[in-house]
Amino acid sequence: MKEGPHPAGVRHGRCRASGTIANLAVAAALLAGCGESPQSVLDPHGPDAELVHNITRVLFIGGTVIFLLTMACVGTVVFTRWKLREVLGSRRSILVMGIVFPALALAALLVWTLDIARALVLPRSAEPMRIEMIGWQFWWEVRYPDLGSGGALVAANEIHIPVGREVELVAISKDVIHSVWIPALRGKIDMIPGRTNRIRFMANRPGVVRGQCAEYCGAQHALMAFYVVAHPPEEFDRWLEQERRPAPAPSTDFLALGQRAFGTAGCGACHAIRGTEWTGGYGPDLTHVGSRLSLAAGALDNHRGTLGGWIAGAQDIKPGNRMPSFNSVLTGEELRAVAAWLESLK
Ligand code: CUA
Numbered sequence: 081m082k083e084g085p086h087p088a089g090v091r092h093g094r095c096r097a098s099g100t101i102a103n104l105a106v107a108a109a110l111l112a113g114c115g116e117s118p119q120s121v122l123d124p125h126g127p128d129a130e131l132v133h134n135i136t137r138v139l140f141i142g143g144t145v146i147f148l149l150t151m152a153c154v155g156t157v158v159f160t161r162w163k164l165r166e167v168l169g170s171r172r173s174i175l176v177m178g179i180v181f182p183a184l185a186l187a188a189l190l191v192w193t194l195d196i197a198r199a200l201v202l203p204r205s206a207e208p209m210r211i212e213m214i215g216w217q218f219w220w221e222v223r224y225p226d227l228g229s230g231g232a233l234v235a236a237n238e239i240h241i242p243v244g245r246e247v248e249l250v251a252i253s254k255d256v257i258h259s260v261w262i263p264a265l266r267g268k269i270d271m272i273p274g275r276t277n278r279i280r281f282m283a284n285r286p287g288v289v290r291g292q293c294a295e296y297c298g299a300q301h302a303l304m305a306f307y308v309v310a311h312p313p314e315e316f317d318r319w320l321e322q323e324r325r326p327a328p329a330p331s332t333d334f335l336a337l338g339q340r341a342f343g344t345a346g347c348g349a350c351h352a353i354r355g356t357e358w359t360g361g362y363g364p365d366l367t368h369v370g371s372r373l374s375l376a377a378g379a380l381d382n383h384r385g386t387l388g389g390w391i392a393g394a395q396d397i398k399p400g401n402r403m404p405s406f407n408s409v410l411t412g413e414e415l416r417a418v419a420a421w422l423e424s425l426k
Contacts, residue, residue, distance in 0.1 A: 087176075099363060103318060110158060111169040111416075118290045118307075119289065120130060120263055120264060120266065122136070122265055123138065124265075125265055126264070126265045126282045127284060127285055128200060130325035131196050131199060134255070138189075139189075146214070148168045152215045153168050153177070162218075164243075170278055172366075172396075175205065183380060191369070201265075203246070205245075205246040208246040209226070209241065209245050209246070209247050210247075211224055211241075211250065212232070212250045213250065213260055214254055215254065215255070215258030217255050217401070218301065219364055220237065220240055221254075221364070221365075222234070222235045222238060222254040229324055235365055237306045237371075238309065239307070239309070240308075240319050241308065241311070242283065242312070242313065242316035243283050243284065243316075244283075245313075246284070248278055249269070249278065250276060251269045251271045251278070251279065253275070254273070254300065257272050258271040258295055258296035258297045259293060260279070261289035262289060262308055263292075264289040265278075265281040265289060271295075286312050288308070288310075291305065291306045291307070292305045300400055300401055303377060305379070311337075313314050318399060321328070322368070322371070323368055326355025326356075327353050327367050328355075328424065329355075335417070335420060336421075337421075338416075338421025341410060341417055341418050342422075345414075345418070348360050350363035351365065353365070353367050354367040355367070362402065363402065366425060368425055369422050369425050370382075370423045370424055370425040376390055376394070376397060376398055376401075385420075387423055388418075391410070392410070392415055394406075
């Protein structure tokens, strides 16, 4: 809609009403759009989010109905000469609708939501799949303590879960306070240094949903996201088998150059890659970085181009993050080779 600097309703007085209706239509369309986003409380992918979604529905729909009824009563009293006007305007009506009804409605809501809160904290299964999620400025370390062969299986910025199995997410922080929020699966849980918080959730259908840090944690808080991939159980087993493997050896000279340049640039001081000599623990584990959906904690799509761009200009893309820009360390050829090699780590 090209309207110049002023919205229609402001420019032409007589269009004000239609402008309001248009705005409401836009708001409704935006809300409807929320339902299809991978990061939406309005599109639950599991029973826990479904419970919260029920509260949302009842509050929004109930609130709207009560608001419309109240406005109808006010309109009747102010603008009509109907008999009903006398009834609605009486002291008894005001007592019933202004005090008794709100007290009963709020008491009923309190009992109902407390019951839902109870359902949310009760475990669904005795043996949930444990995932440790560790917040760092500004990315997520993901550890599956029971799934590695001899120790935890370590990954980053992406969680994989089987559909239909409850997950216990153990939330830890290594620096400042963060908060994990996966709107389509569950409410938020804070990551507080020195504390261990736990939250449980379950996906009841396959799909990819997005999570986001929900507590301001520094300059790049907004670019601290991650994906949750819910697999059907057999597909999850295949993913697990692949994820447990060490990084594949470079299959061409160009990829081997990339691996060497990664080492000489010192990347292994911060990053670990299973199957190589590098075991750094300050940045994301890169063993299977090529198979991830995003780079830099949801900030970029993941392919050779963005890998190269991120390595050369990490400080331009997420200023203040812990990874330096390597544009003056690697030659163009080396940068392309490192990006290609990392892309090959599926
Ligand atoms: Cu981490 Cu905000």
